[in-house]
Amino acid sequence: MQFYPQERIALFIDGANLFSCARNLGFDIDYKKLLTLFGSKGRLIRAFYYTALIDDQEYSPIRPLVDWLDYNGYAVVTKAAKEFSDSEGRRRIKGNMDMELAIDMLEMADRLDHIVLFSGDGDFRRLVEAVQLKGVRVTVVSSMRTQPPMVADELRRQADVFVELRDLASEIARPREQYHAPEEPVA
Numbered sequence: 479m480q481f482y483p484q485e486r487i488a489l490f491i492d493g494a495n496l497f498s499c500a501r502n503l504g505f506d507i508d509y510k511k512l513l514t515l516f517g518s519k520g521r522l523i524r525a526f527y528y529t530a531l532i533d534d535q536e537y538s539p540i541r542p543l544v545d546w547l548d549y550n551g552y553a554v555v556t557k558a559a560k561e562f563s564d565s566e567g568r569r570r571i572k573g574n575m576d577m578e579l580a581i582d583m584l585e586m587a588d589r590l591d592h593i594v595l596f597s598g599d600g601d602f603r604r605l606v607e608a609v610q611l612k613g614v615r616v617t618v619v620s621s622m623r624t625q626p627p628m629v630a631d632e633l634r635r636q637a638d639v640f641v642e643l644r645d646l647a648s649e650i651a652r653p654r655e656q657y658h659a660p661e662e663p664v665a
Contacts, residue, residue, distance in 0.1 A: 479617065479641055485520035485591040490583055491552075492575065492597035493529035493540075495620070495628070496643075499598065500651075502624040503644050508652040509543075513551050515649050516594060523590060526582055527552045530559035530573020555582065580605045587612045594619060595637075600630025607636055619643055 481487065489512075500507050509527075516522055527547050531538055548554045559573030576599065583593060587609040595602060598620030606616045618637035620629035623644050634640045 479519070480639060481519035481592065483520055486523050486589065487516060487520045487592045487594065488523050488583075488586055488590050489516055489525040489594045489596065490579055491525070491527045492579060492595075492599060493527055494573070494575075495597045495599060499621050499624065499628040499643050502628065503621060503647065505647050505651040508650055509547060509552070510550065511652075512650045515646070520592065524586065525552045526555060526579070528555045528575035528579050530575060531556050532561065532573075533558045555579075576601055583609060587614050590614050592617065596620070598627070598629030598633060600633050603630070603632045603636045606633065610636075610638070615639075617641055619646070 496507065513522070513525055516525070527544075529540060529544065531540060531544070544554055544556060555575065555578050557573070557575065557578065561569065562572065563569060579597075580602070583595075583605060587593070592615045593609060594617045595606065596619045598618070606618070610616055615638045616636075617639040618629065618633055619641045620634075621627065621643045622629060622634070623642060628643075629640070
């Protein structure tokens, strides 16, 4: 990863996407280590974490993680997930945070030198291009080593730098004997 000491950096984490990617690679993210790692690369301005929450549940398995992140240096952006039944009557949950992430990234771009996007979602390709046109370098963190790959080819190609999440595991993985992160809702 190429960072410069005076760079203004922001992290944009698609929570459900990062959780799925790390789980498919066989490890859990230690979010304190993640913040420390990128804080050491330059001037970390903000670390955003995006996730949908199911409001009608008395206890949400993601709530402890969201609360911890909120009190430990992350700007947590949430919205209520929508529950619906599909055409076959199966219960489905939808909680897409793409629009919130895109708006925040575009609003912050003029005050940043480098954006790190933790997502492999191909829908972000045009967003990455738009912030690059403002002079911001973009690093995408996801995985090609999962089956199927978690990163869309068009997003990987658009990024200034692509970082394989597995390559960061030694620096950001939670030790196996520690508490495992709660599950993210399916987006």
